[in-house]
Amino acid sequence: MATILAIESSCDETSASVCRDGAILSNYIANQSVHEKYGGVVPELASRAHMQNIVPVVDVAIKQAGISLSEIDAVAFTQAPGLIGSLLVGSQFAKSLALALDKPLIAVHHMQAHVLANLIQQPAPAFPFLCLTVSGGHTQIVLAKSPLELEVIGESIDDAAGEAFDKSAKLLGLPYPGGPLIDKYAKEGNPLAFKFAEPQIPGLNFSFSGLKTSVLYFLQAETKKDPDFIANNVKDLCASVQHTIVSILIKKLTKAVKETGVTRVCIAGGVSANSGLRNTLEETGKRKGWQTYIPKFEYCTDNAAMIAITAYYKYLAGEFAGLDVSASARSEW
Numbered sequence: 001m002a003t004i005l006a007i008e009s010s011c012d013e014t015s016a017s018v019c020r021d022g023a024i025l026s027n028y029i030a031n032q033s034v035h036e037k038y039g040g041v042v043p044e045l046a047s048r049a050h051m052q053n054i055v056p057v058v059d060v061a062i063k064q065a066g067i068s069l070s071e072i073d074a075v076a077f078t079q080a081p082g083l084i085g086s087l088l089v090g091s092q093f094a095k096s097l098a099l100a101l102d103k104p105l106i107a108v109h110h111m112q113a114h115v116l117a118n119l120i121q122q123p124a125p126a127f128p129f130l131c132l133t134v135s136g137g138h139t140q141i142v143l144a145k146s147p148l149e150l151e152v153i154g155e156s157i158d159d160a161a162g163e164a165f166d167k168s169a170k171l172l173g174l175p176y177p178g179g180p181l182i183d184k185y186a187k188e189g190n191p192l193a194f195k196f197a198e199p200q201i202p203g204l205n206f207s208f209s210g211l212k213t214s215v216l217y218f219l220q221a222e223t224k225k226d227p228d229f230i231a232n233n234v235k236d237l238c239a240s241v242q243h244t245i246v247s248i249l250i251k252k253l254t255k256a257v258k259e260t261g262v263t264r265v266c267i268a269g270g271v272s273a274n275s276g277l278r279n280t281l282e283e284t285g286k287r288k289g290w291q292t293y294i295p296k297f298e299y300c301t302d303n304a305a306m307i308a309i310t311a312y313y314k315y316l317a318g319e320f321a322g323l324d325v326s327a328s329a330r331s332e333w
């Protein structure tokens with residue numbers, strides 16, 4: 001039996017989870033509201049909040065799992081990528097605890113964990129499967145051949161899908177993070193009301209920086225004619241922006257299915273909470289005969305349960321880290 005305590009602190013959520021033989025016993029997440037008034041995550045404030053949160057968050061996760069510290073067989077943490085100050089809080093805590101308990105340490109890559117979040121719930125996808133990981137920092141298509149054999153076959157060459165949502169929302173005067181608000185207003189808008197150009201990027205890579213510029217120029221031209229243009233059209237604008245982002249994502253995913261022949265398709269990351277993306281993935285999957293998998297919302301956004309499940313497979317494979325392992329902001333796998 002393997003009981004693993006996992007810690008996630010790569011950005012602005014402090015989270016801890018306990019997993020026993022691949023089953024999640026707890027997944028506690030503390031959000032940081034301190035960033036709201038700044039319109040984005042402030043790295044220094046994030047590190048400080050992690051320092052305040054880490055001990056109580058781990059405590060809650062252990063209690064909710066109904067175990068004691070002495071039952072832990074390994075301590076896992078997010079090693080990379082992320083904000084370096086935030087990662088350091090989690091990694092130093094995990095190392096100290098592993099040392100104190102004299103248990104092995106497991107270093108986990110945050111983006112691999114987003115993909116493996118799809119293994120938490122049943123029925124889980126069989127291997128191989130494709131995963132579209134869409135978050136505030138990354139947009140990737142990953143070919144998962146086995147739990148520890150993950151290959152990035154496409155990614156964004158500039159902004160992430162979440163950034164495209166958040167930056168467009170900012171242009172529309174919506175508060176940060178604007179993704180969920182675009183989703184909300186889009187439900188009552190016409191997705192075909194306005195047309196924004198989709199980038200022509202070869203292969204399976206994405207580009208989202210052009211969309212922001214295209215929305216900006218369009219809004220500038222329209223508000224010159226009618227200063228209330230945004231206020232009068234916010235629902236249609238949100239629906240049209242969302243439609244464009246979802247269309248870019250689904251087209252590349254369809255291409256990836258064609259190129260790999262793999263028809264088990266998952267999504268992961270904060271943007272996979274988007275109702276337009278979820279509906280379009282389901283519809284497209286039904287039409288094309290794919291098996292689609294969408295994790296529960298708490299496993300889509302940043303959480304320690306995905307770190308714990310990944311650590312479980314590393315534990316089985318004997319992939320442990322030394323106490324000299326260091327956190328890294330960079331995203332190389």
Ligand code: KG4
Nearest residue numbers: 135136137162177179183270271274301302
């Ligand atoms: O994975 P995540 O929680 O954090 C990381 O970036 O790692 O993703 C956050 C991103 C933000 O850009 C947020 O606006 C976006 O996910 N997001 C959404 C929705 N919910 C969260 N974007 C569109 N529609 C949503 N419903």
Ligand code: ZN
Nearest residue numbers: 114135301302
């Ligand atoms: Zn993430």
